[in-house]
Amino acid sequence: MITLTGETLNFAQLKRILYEKEKVKASDESMEKVIKSRQSVEKIVNDGKVVYGITTGFGKFSDVFIQKKDVETLQLNLIHSHACGLGDPFPESVSRAMLLLRANALLKGFSGVRPVVIERLLELINKQVHPVIPQKGSLGASGDLAPLSHLALVLIGEGEVFYKGNRQPALDVLTKEQIFPIRLTAKEGLALINGTQAMTAMGVVGYMEAEMLVYQSELIASVTLEGLNGIIDAFDDDVHQARGYQEQIDVAKRIRGYLTDSRLVTRQGEVRVQDAYSLRCIPQVHGASWQALEYVKDKLKIEMNAATDNPLIFDDGEKVISGGNFHGQPIALAMDFMTIAIAEIGNISERRIERLVNPQLNDLPPFLSPEPGLQSGAMIMQYAAASLVSENKTFAHPASVDSIPSSANQEDHVSMGTIASRHAYEVINNVRRVLAVEAICAMQAVEYRGIEKMATATKAFFHQGRKIVPTINKDRVFSKDMEAMATWLKRAKITIHSTKNQSLNLS
Structure with missing residues (x-):
């Protein structure tokens, strides 16, 4: 059981609540603040x-x-009129995160809701009843009004929910679980929808997946280095210490750790003097993405524990101020930054794929084909990866540079933060598929080089990966292989305890 205070929610707790379905409760101290605020x-x-x-x-x-x-x-009119969401619903994990973050924000005691509102939000979390919330329709300022209105509908017994794998009318599920709908009173509808919880929920789910994806990209890149007899000298610690970026130093150290006992990597001058940038510059490029992700994580940690509605109530009601904490600009910029950072992981991965399949750039069979000419091998897998990284470039146009006035120009500058968070998640899913293609091609390449010569860590990845995608001994419908590998990467874990002690969990 995790206790929420409105101040202390962190990523470790978030993971347990979202993915391990750990239950939550409100601290007594925070509820006391809620009661005082309500009295005001x-x-x-x-x-x-x-x-x-x-x-x-x-x-x-x-x-x-x-x-x-x-x-x-x-x-009540506010919730009904503002429930204008459109399109496919957010993933269920994001809906769960929205419930959690909204409850946590209200527990800060600045919003003026009754304790029962928070209690109902926590009940929905603990009984795994997740509102169906359309993804489109938020401008990301004046709060995520449309998405959060769909969340609020469930509290009053309206709308739809995801429950035990099915999409059902909310009232049916609330009745079954003995969760009693509430009647919203003064300030409560506004307090529920005036906030950044849609963009932040999408952001934290995306960030957690992005973090794992970049770790996976380093391991997959290590297999590629073996498949191309890459030069390990470029990862020497002295090179990276000389520049000084800690994230770059850490990436190089992890890759050296993965390849520590490999007999497939080479030294400079043995096969070639230096490698192409997509191999040689992995620490520099991946390290820069890690820097961006650290920025993103910092902003999300703040927003997870922020009061973002309007007005806010201070000093036992003596001071009630209409401000703009609902404006999503900090998260909008962070989401755009994450989009660019992850897109670059895909860009460099696609270039490594090209080096694995292009006979003009390696000494492997053309397109890793078992019968070049008669069989095309991985030729069109590279096309697919190229398509995805090109699509990512359109998503990477910053959503935060756009604004459009609303509410008769009262709300004349908005963040588009929810669009930014959705774009980031699209890019994360695309890059996972690009890395899936690189993994398939890299595994095929090391088979030609000699699996027995692989490093211990990369060999473990290879043998697990071969359970997902078998060797290419003839052309087949590779779409299934790419999707299977991407699905595996989404659930597989690479546990990094530190740069000195990394371990693999690839189950």
């Missing part, structure tokens, strides 16, 4: 004060005063 809202309503979103309309309607008798209707 009730006083505002009873005193008839004019406070945005509590006793006024929303957006351009912020100057319209709402009578006490209508505050509940205001919140």
Whole structure:
């Protein structure tokens, strides 16, 4: 059981909650802050004060005063009118993350909701009832209004949920699980939807997959180095210490660790004096992507524990301020950065694929074909990888440089952060498939060189990989192989305890 405080949620806990389905509860201290904040809202309503979103309309309607008798209707109308999501739903893991992050934000005690709202969010998490939330429709400022409205629908017994592998009406599942719908009161609808939890949830799920993918890319690149008799000298620690980037130093160290007992890699001058950049510059390119990912991780860690709704309530209600913490610009920029960083992992991987299949660039059979000419081998696998990296270049155009005014120009600058996070996830999935192609080609290449000469670490990867994709002894429908390898990479783990002690878990 993980205790949420609104302040301390981290990636290790997030992984346990999202993927191991660990249950959550609210800390007593945070709930006390929630109660005090709620008392402030009730006083505002009873005193008839004019406070945005509590006793006024929303957006351009912020100057319209709402009578006490209508505050509940205001919140219900807000959820109904703002549930304008479109397109396919977010992955279920992202929906679960949205529930978690919204509950954690409300527990900070600045939002003015009743404890029951948070209790219902935690019930949905603990009973694995996940709202169906369309991916499209958020501008990423004034909060992820449309996606979070679909989340809020479930709390009032409307909308749809994912439950035990099926998509079902929310009310049916709530009834079955004895989760009682709530009636939203003053401020609560606004507090649920005025936040960055859609882009942040998509971002944290994407980041965790991206992190594993880059680790996997280093191991796959190591197999490629063996398949091409790559020169290990380029990974010498002195080279990377001379430049000074720690991430670059670490990548080189991990690759040296993977190849420590390989008899397929060479020394400079044995086969050639130096390798092409896609081999020689792996630490520099991958290291730069790691730098970007560190930036992304830092911003996500802050946003996971941030108060992002509006208005915020301070000093027991003495200070209620309309601000702009719902603006997703910090996450939008981070997501664009992650998109570019992961796209580059795919770009350099595709160039290594080309070196594995192009007979003008190696001494292997053309296109790794068992019968060159009669059989095409991996020729079109490289085409597929090239298509994916080219598609990634369109996704890598920054979403955050765009803005469009909304709500009659009241909301005249927006972040597009949710679009940025979705694009990042598309790129992650594409790059996983590119790495799948590199893995298939690299495994084929080392078979020609001699599996017995492989390093211990890369040989372990090879034997596990061959359980997924058999050797190419004749042409077949390679689409199935590429997808099977990508699926395996998504679930396979490479555990890196440190750069000094790395271990493989490829089950």
